Amino acid sequence: MAPKNNSFIAFFKNIYYDDYKWALVKSAGLFLVGVRIAKECQGLELMPSIPH
Numbered sequence: 001m002a003p004k005n006n007s008f009i010a011f012f013k014n015i016y017y018d019d020y021k022w023a024l025v026k027s028a029g030l031f032l033v034g035v036r037i038a039k040e041c042q043g044l045e046l047m048p049s050i051p052h
Helices: 001-015 019-040
Strands: none
Touching: 001 019
16 A cells, blocks of 8 residues: 555655646646636626716
């Protein structure tokens, strides 16, 4: 069971220490967070109209 755990950790270390892969993972993750925030804010009126 330990070798499977080590390969799992090695997979994530490989991504973390490779600058290109880590930047790709961060970009995709932040994009998904942005999409989630946009979905949550749908219908939210940030600047309501001022009555004259």
